[in-house]
Amino acid sequence: MHGIVSMPGQSHSGALPPMTMLEAEILPNLEMHVRKLAVEIGERSVRTGLAQAACYVKEAFGRLGYKPALHEFKLYGHNYCNIETEITGGQRPEEIVLIGAHYDTQFNTPGADDNASGVAALLEIARLLKDSQPLRTLRLVSFTNEEHPHSVGGRGAMGSWFYARRCHDRRENIVAMLSLEMLGIYSDNEGGQKYPLPFGVFYPTRGDFIAFVGNLSSRQLVHKVIGSFRSHTQFASEGIAAPNFIMDIGRSDHWSFWQFGWQALMVTDTANFRHRLYHTPADTIDKLDFQRFARVTAGLARTVAALAND
Numbered sequence: 450m451h452g453i454v455s456m457p458g459q460s461h462s463g464a465l466p467p468m469t470m471l472e473a474e475i476l477p478n479l480e481m482h483v484r485k486l487a488v489e490i491g492e493r494s495v496r497t498g499l500a501q502a503a504c505y506v507k508e509a510f511g512r513l514g515y516k517p518a519l520h521e522f523k524l525y526g527h528n529y530c531n532i533e534t535e536i537t538g539g540q541r542p543e544e545i546v547l548i549g550a551h552y553d554t555q556f557n558t559p560g561a562d563d564n565a566s567g568v569a570a571l572l573e574i575a576r577l578l579k580d581s582q583p584l585r586t587l588r589l590v591s592f593t594n595e596e597h598p599h600s601v602g603g604r605g606a607m608g609s610w611f612y613a614r615r616c617h618d619r620r621e622n623i624v625a626m627l628s629l630e631m632l633g634i635y636s637d638n639e640g641g642q643k644y645p646l647p648f649g650v651f652y653p654t655r656g657d658f659i660a661f662v663g664n665l666s667s668r669q670l671v672h673k674v675i676g677s678f679r680s681h682t683q684f685a686s687e688g689i690a691a692p693n694f695i696m697d698i699g700r701s702d703h704w705s706f707w708q709f710g711w712q713a714l715m716v717t718d719t720a721n722f723r724h725r726l727y728h729t730p731a732d733t734i735d736k737l738d739f740q741r742f743a744r745v746t747a748g749l750a751r752t753v754a755a756l757a758n759d
Contacts, residue, residue, distance in 0.1 A: 454651045456688040457672050458679030466683050475573055476743040482569035487561035487734050493554045502552045503530055506591045509572050510534045513579055522611045531612045535588040543622050544585040546757045549702050550629040551595035561734045562720050567629035570746045577750040583757035592702050609702035617709040625670055625756050626713035630701040631720040632745055633737035643722040645697050656723035658685035659745050663714035664693050670712040677755045682748030
C-alpha cells in the first residue's frame with residue numbers, strides 16, 4: 450500500500466495564503482466559461498446542447514489565437530467531434546504532453562462541476578500558456594462522449610477512445626496525458642470526504658484537496674505531476690497510483706489512453722465522493738468554489754508548463 454498512496458513532496462495544510470494577482474485574474478474567466486456551458490447551454494448530451502458546447506470550445510480556442518481542429522467521428526447514426534489545438538514544441542516536438550477535458554454531460558444535468566469546470570480550466574490553461582515556447586508539444590483537447598451511455602460496457606464509444614486510437618494509429622508519442630475531471634467542489638466539513646474501501650484509512654476526512662489519480666503503470670507520471678504541483682502551489686493535494694481493478698481510478702478520459710499503453714492520470718475534486726449532487730440537475734454553478742478553483746487552475750498551468758519543458 451505504501452507504493453500506492455505514498456507521494457513525493459508535502460501537501461499544503463492549514464489556512465490558504467491570500468490569492469495572488471494571477472489567481473484573481475483567472476477566477477472571472479473560469480466563471481465565464483462555466484456560466485456559458487452550464488447556465489446558458491445547460492445539458493450537453495446527444496439529446497441537446499452538445500453541438501453548441503463544441504462550437505463554444507472551438508470559438509474560445511480561436512479567440513485565444515489558436516487554430517483549433519475538429520476530429521469528427523460517427524456513432525450510432527450521430528456525428529460527434531473532439532476539439533484539438535496545440536503549441537508545437539521547439540526542441541522535441543514529437544514528444545506530446547496532452548491535457549484533456551470532456552465537454553458533454555450526463556442526461557438532465559447542467560454539469561457545472563462535471564465537467565464545465567474541467568473545460569473552463571482547460572481553456573484558462575490554454576490562455577496562460579499561449580505565448581509559451583515549450584520544448585515538447587503541448588496539446589489541448591476537449592472530448593465528447595465521456596458520460597453515460599458511452600462510458601458503459603467496453604467504453605469504446607467514448608470520444609477520448611476514438612482520439613487515443615487515432616494517436617496510436619498515427620504512432621504519436623504521448624509522453625503524458627492529464628484528464629481534468631471536476632475541479633470546482635471543495636468542503637471544510639469533517640467527514641464530508643468519502644472513499645472506496647480501504648482508502649479512507651489513508652486520506653483526509655475533509656474534501657478540501659485536489660487529487661491526482663492514476664494506475665500502477667502511470668505511477669511515475671503521478672509522482673512527477675503531484676511533486677511538481679506541491680513544489681509551487683500552496684493548496685492541499687493527494688495522489689494515488691492504484692491497480693486497475695479499483696474501478697474508480699479509471700472513471701474519466703485518461704482510461705482511454707491507458708488502453709494504448711500511455712501514462713495518464715486524472716486531476717479531480719473527487720466529486721462523486723464529496724458532492725451529493727453529482728450527476729443530478731442540481732450540479733449548478735452556485736455550488737462551485739471559484740476561489741479554490743482558481744488556485745488549482747493556476748497550479749495546474751505551472752505543472753503543465755513544467756511537463757512540457759521536462
